[in-house]
Structures are given as C-alpha cells and as structure tokens.
Amino acid sequence: KGQFSRIYDKTALREVLQAGQTGNVLRAFEDKPMQHQNWDIDIFYQQKSWVIDAVASIEVIEEGPVRAGLRITRPFLDSQIVQTIYLYDQLPRIDFETFIDWKEDELLLKVEFPVDIHADTATYDIQFGNVTRPTHWNTSWDWARFEVCAQKWADLSEEGYGVSLLNDCKYGHDIRDGMMRLTLLKSGTAPNPRADREQHRFTYALYPHLGNWRQAGTMQQAYNLNLPLYARLIETNQNGLLPQSLSLCQINASDHVMIETVKQAEDGQGTIVRLFEYANRRGPVILTFGRPIVRAERCDLLERTVQDIRTDSDPRQISLAIKPYEIISVRVQLASEPVVV
Numbered sequence: 001k002g003q004f005s006r007i008y009d010k011t012a013l014r015e016v017l018q019a020g021q022t023g024n025v026l027r028a029f030e031d032k033p034m035q036h037q038n039w040d041i042d043i044f045y046q047q048k049s050w051v052i053d054a055v056a057s058i059e060v061i062e063e064g065p066v067r068a069g070l071r072i073t074r075p076f077l078d079s080q081i082v083q084t085i086y087l088y089d090q091l092p093r094i095d096f097e098t099f100i101d102w103k104e105d106e107l108l109l110k111v112e113f114p115v116d117i118h119a120d121t122a123t124y125d126i127q128f129g130n131v132t133r134p135t136h137w138n139t140s141w142d143w144a145r146f147e148v149c150a151q152k153w154a155d156l157s158e159e160g161y162g163v164s165l166l167n168d169c170k171y172g173h174d175i176r177d178g179m180m181r182l183t184l185l186k187s188g189t190a191p192n193p194r195a196d197r198e199q200h201r202f203t204y205a206l207y208p209h210l211g212n213w214r215q216a217g218t219m220q221q222a223y224n225l226n227l228p229l230y231a232r233l234i235e236t237n238q239n240g241l242l243p244q245s246l247s248l249c250q251i252n253a254s255d256h257v258m259i260e261t262v263k264q265a266e267d268g269q270g271t272i273v274r275l276f277e278y279a280n281r282r283g284p285v286i287l288t289f290g291r292p293i294v295r296a297e298r299c300d301l302l303e304r305t306v307q308d309i310r311t312d313s314d315p316r317q318i319s320l321a322i323k324p325y326e327i328i329s330v331r332v333q334l335a336s337e338p339v340v341v
Contacts (some may be wrong), residue, residue, distance in 0.1 A: 001053040009208050011092070012161055014116075016160040016208045018067040018178060019233075021114040023206070024096065026052040026074070026081065026184075031108035037188030037193045041147050045108055048261060052076045065089060075195045078103035093166070093207040093221060100200045102185055105193075109185040113206060115163045115178050119157055122175040123213055124150035125222065128260065129325050135175050147183070148173045157178055162205040164218040168226050177288040216277045219258060245339075249273055252286045270295070270333040280324045288337035289316045291334040299331050 004023035007016035017023050022250055030048040033040035050269075054075055062069030065086045072303060074081040079102045085097040096111075121132045123288030135156070137143045148154070148174040153171045155202065164179050165173070172183030182204055187196040251259055256279035263272050296309040296318050309318050309330065 002055050002058055002074070005017050005054065007094075007206075007208070012208070012210055014161065016115055016206075017162060018114045018116045022104055023113045023115075024083075024085075025112045026076075027110050028052060028076070028104075029108040029110065029113055029185060031106050031188070033188075037106075037190040038186070038192055039143070039188075041108065041183075041186070043143070043146050052081065062086075067091075075214050077105075081284065090197065093205045095205045096224070097203045098184075098201070100185065102187065102198065102200060104187050104198055105183075107187050108183065109187075110174075110181045110183050111204065112181045112241060113163070113165065114308055115156060115180055117163055117178055118158045119156050119162075122148075122173075122180075123155045123157070124148050124173060124182065125153045126151060128327050129278055133175075135177065136178070146176075148175070148176055152221050152226055153213075153218055154182075155218055157212045160211065162209055162212055162216065164209065164213055164221065165204065165214070166207055166218075166222045166225050167202070167204040167326055169202050170204065171308075177197070186213055213257070215254070215259045219256070219278055232275075237245075246290050247288070248290045251275065252288070253283065253322075256281045256283075265331055270331045272299070272303060272331055274327065274329045275276060275322075277322045277325055278326045285319070285320045285322050286312070287330070288314075289334060293318065294333040294335055296330060296332045299329050301327070303329070303331065305331070319339065338340070 003025055004017065007023060010014055011069065028050050029045045031045050033042040052074055054072040056075055056229065058072050061071045061084065067086050070085045074084050079100065082099040082262065084097040122135050123130050123132050127291050133145055133148050134142050135316060148301045149171050150173050151171060153164050154175060155162055156175055167182060167184055169183055170182055174181045185196045185200065189340050207218065222294055249259060251257055257275055257277050259273060259275045261272065263275035265272050292315040296311065298306040298309060300306055311318055322328060
C-alpha cells in the first residue's frame with residue numbers, strides 16, 4: 001500500500017512508529033462545517049474518513065550515494081496523488097515531495113504519523129517564535145483547540161527523544177495521543193466553489209531526533225527544507241578577489257538565534273538585518289558581515305532608529321545582547337569593497 005510499516009532510528013536504537021501502526025497515511029475526511037466552509041474546520045469532521053491506500057505504481061527513481069528516491073502514484077476518486085519519498089545517507093530526515101491534482105469538494109486531506117512518543121504537550125512554530133499546546137482534550141479549552149496553526153514545523157518530544165514534522169507551506173496541525181497529523185488540503189465550496197482545486201506541489205518531512213527540538217536543531221532543519229541551498233557550477237576561473245568562503249552576514253549563536261530577514265532598507269539607506277531568539281535563552285550575540293561596517297544602528301519594525309551601535313575591534317562585527325524570544329532589527333551600512341582574507 002506504499003505506507004511505512006516501520007521506521008527504525010539506528011542512532012537512537014529505537015522504533016519511531018507505534019507498534020502495529022503505519023506511517024505516512026493519507027486520510028480524507030468529510031468536511032462540512034456549519035458555516036464559513038473555506039475557513040472553518042468543525043470538530044465532528046473526524047467522524048467520517050477514508051484511508052487513501054490505492055496504488056497505481058511504485059518505482060525507484062533514484063538510488064545514488066547521497067539519497068534514494070521512491071515514487072508512489074495513487075488514484076483517489078477523480079484526483080491523483082504522486083509522492084516521491086527521499087531517504088538520505090547523511091541527512092537524518094525523510095522528505096515527502098508531493099504533487100496532487102485535486103478535483104474533490106468538501107473533503108479535508110491530512111497525512112498522519114502515529115509516533116511512539118509520550119508527551120502531554122507539543123510545540124508549534126509560529127512567526128518569530130513557538131508555542132506549546134496540550135496533546136489531550138481534558139478541558140473545554142483543549143477541546144476547542146483541536147487544530148493548531150503553525151508554520152514550518154511541529155514537534156512532539158518526550159525526555160531524550162522526539163519527532164518533528166516539517167513542511168514548506170502547510171500550516172494546520174493536530175497532535176493527540178501520539179498521532180501527528182498535518183493538514184494538506186481543504187476543499188470547501190463557499191464563497192469560492194472551487195477552493196483547493198487543481199494542481200498542488202509541496203514537501204513535508206519527518207525528522208526523528210535525540211533530545212528535544214532545541215537540542216536536535218529542528219529550527220535549522222525546517223529552514224533548510226524551506227530555504228534549500230542552491231549550487232551553481234562555474235567552469236571557468238573568474239579571477240576574482242573573494243576568498244573561498246564568504247557570508248554577507250553570519251551569527252555566532254545559531255543554536256538559539258535565527259537571522260530571519262536580510263533586506264534593503266525601505267528608504268534605500270543601508271541593509272536591514274532582523275533576527276530573533278527562539279529557544280527561551282538570553283545572551284550575547286555577534287554578527288559578522290562580509291564587508292566592513294560604516295554605520296550600524298538598532299531600529300524598530302518600522303525601521304525607525306532606536307540607538308546607534310558601535311562596531312567591535314573587528315570592523316566587520318557588532319555585538320548585541322538578546323533576551324528570550326526577543327526580535328531585533330539592525331540597520332547597517334557596509335563599505336563597498338569586500339573583505340579579502
């Protein structure tokens with residue numbers, strides 16, 4: 001049926017999925033909310049569902065030293081689902097590159113992974129931070145939050161081990177009793193009668209890991225999935241002055257601080273660098289630029305100056321102090337010539 005009957009973590013020496021359960025199960029739910037069809041999901045959607053397990057073809061499309069790829073094509077009613085599953089040699093995650101030609105109405109499509117993790121709360125990525133939500137429905141508040149909005153990842157971790165579910169453009173999650181689900185499509189009919197119709201391309205990934213999401217670098221894995229490295233082969237010598245490696249801007253505290261934005265200032269005066277703390281830690285941060293800094297200043301989100309920043313002994317560096325979950329914006333004016341080292 002093209003589903004995962006077992007995932008074994010050779011680093012942690014443990015099973016990832018619950019015994020007797022299967023992973024990467026595509027499930028369609030009847031989705032007829034009481035109102036606001038293209039927005040609402042009512043909790044009774046779970047009462048009627050179908051597992052999409054028909055298979056038109058399974059083929060190995062890639063089998064190299066870096067990764068292997070398995071492509072599964074599934075029919076479902078008038079729709080077609082094509083998934084390419086990538087397993088990597090050195091990367092501890094499984095990618096599900098997905099193409100869907102969707103023709104259905106009033107169906108909610110989710111993918112589910114029943115993981116063998118015991119945890120009362122799950123953590124969800126949001127803009128410039130993260131939130132935790134319970135994994136049970138013990139109170140009316142919990143009952144009302146059966147679907148959680150998140151951005152690049154959701155994580156379920158117990159002491160010493162966890163599983164992160166990453167994605168590049170899908171934002172609805174529900175996690176309960178070890179079942180991790182990601183909402184892929186919602187095909188309401190009002191006010192748009194053809195919502196979510198036609199072709200979709202997206203990728204989600206399963207990332208089992210030692211430790212909690214902070215220790216495992218879930219944030220970095222999620223950004224790597226959303227902003228992959230692009231490579232370009234240069235066949236001729238460019239006779240340039242740049243060193244073998246160079247970064248426009250890098251940070252010394254990437255284990256808990258993320259550079260989220262590098263952009264031209266709205267008024268054209270310099271470059272805006274926006275960073276945020278995501279692991280509930282405070283401490284010093286050093287930003288190193290690829291060119292000498294002419295001027296640096298802290299600014300607010302509207303790019304209005306708050307205070308000047310002095311450069312360190314190295315003219316390419318500035319130092320900042322960051323608080324838990326703080327967002328910092330910096331405006332820098334860089335010298336025109338690159339640094340040669």
